[in-house]
Amino acid sequence: xxxxxxxxxxxxxxxxxxxxxxxxxxxxxxxxxxxxxxxxxxxxxxxxxxxxxxxxxxxxxxxxxxxxxxxxxxxxxxxxxxxxxxxxxxxxxxxxxxxxxxxxxxxxxxxxxxxxxxxxxxxxxxxxxxxxxxxxxxxxxxxxxxxxxxxxxxxxxxxxxxxxxxxxxxxxxxxxxxxxxxxxxxxxxx
Numbered sequence: 001x002x003x004x005x006x007x008x009x010x011x012x013x014x015x016x017x018x019x020x021x022x023x024x025x026x027x028x029x030x031x032x033x034x035x036x037x038x039x040x041x042x043x044x045x046x047x048x049x050x051x052x053x054x055x056x057x058x059x060x061x062x063x064x065x066x067x068x069x070x071x072x073x074x075x076x077x078x079x080x081x082x083x084x085x086x087x088x089x090x091x092x093x094x095x096x097x098x099x100x101x102x103x104x105x106x107x108x109x110x111x112x113x114x115x116x117x118x119x120x121x122x123x124x125x126x127x128x129x130x131x132x133x134x135x136x137x138x139x140x141x142x143x144x145x146x147x148x149x150x151x152x153x154x155x156x157x158x159x160x161x162x163x164x165x166x167x168x169x170x171x172x173x174x175x176x177x178x179x180x181x182x183x184x185x186x187x188x189x190x
Contacts, residue, residue, distance in 0.1 A: 023055045024076040025119055025133030027069055027091040029151040030140040043140055047073030048117075048151050049158055052097045055079040058086035058121045068097045081127040089119040089133050093154045100170065102177035103157040105150045109183040115150035146184040153180050 027048040035041040053075045055065040065079035069091065077089070093105040093115040106112040119133040138148040157178045161171040172178055 021079050021081065021125075021127055022076060022130040023065065023079055023087070023089050023133060024074070024130070025089060026073045026135040027051070027053075027075065027117065027119075027138075028073050028135060029138040029148040029155075031148070031152050031155075032140065045137060046152075046155065047071065048091055048138075049073060049155060050095055050098055050101055051151070051154060052092040052094045053077050054090045054092065056088055056090055058088045066097055068095065079127075084124050084126055086121050086123050087125045087131075088121045089136075090116050091136075092116050093150050101158070101161055102172060102174045103154065103161055103179065104177070105154045105157070105180045105182055107146075107150075107183050108181040112181065115147050115154075117147050117151075146182075149184070150182060153182055 028045045029048055030043050031046045033041040033044055048069055049071050051069050053067050053069055054063050055077050056063055064081050064087065065077045067075055067077035069075045075089070075091075079087070081087075095101040095103050105115055107115060117136065117138050119136040122131055122133075125131065138151055140148055157180060161178055165171045
């Protein structure tokens with residue numbers, strides 16, 4: 001009998017020390033609008049659609065939870081955590097967390113690393129408290145910030161995958177994954 005009581009006390013302690021919380025928000029990028037003549041025609045905000053999202057420890061980068069953005073760029077991701085720590089949410093130029101979408105945009109000048117963008121960091125986050133990270137926007141691409149362009153390319157790959165689905169009934173399989181290598185070169189604008 002004592003063994004069972006000790007087991008249930010230990011189980012209660014383990015469960016009490018384990019907290020779960022939810023991170024939510026929206027990711028967008030600034031897209032360059034091009035007119036029918038191929039000329040720059042201003043910018044607009046677009047959602048980062050169906051892209052991988054990770055809740056991470058801002059210092060160690062350990063992943064606490066993962067999911068995917070919606071068609072509007074919205075995410076709501078559960079995090080498993082029991083520690084007070086600095087946390088952030090990162091969107092990646094990949095779709096590994098999607099069951100039927102297999103696309104990515106990688107930087108060949110960085111060992112084919114995925115592009116990413118982080119929401120603001122929440123310092124000393126209480127693991128018992130949900131957090132709304134609000135809207136995070138990748139600004140217009142510049143020499144120092146190619147992230148918006150990478151997500152524009154990602155969105156075009158998504159359009160391509162959806163076109164294939166409209167024609168064949170399904171998006172490309174993992175063996176047929178759509179991937180792009182892209183890097184800004186010196187002197188390149190926008």
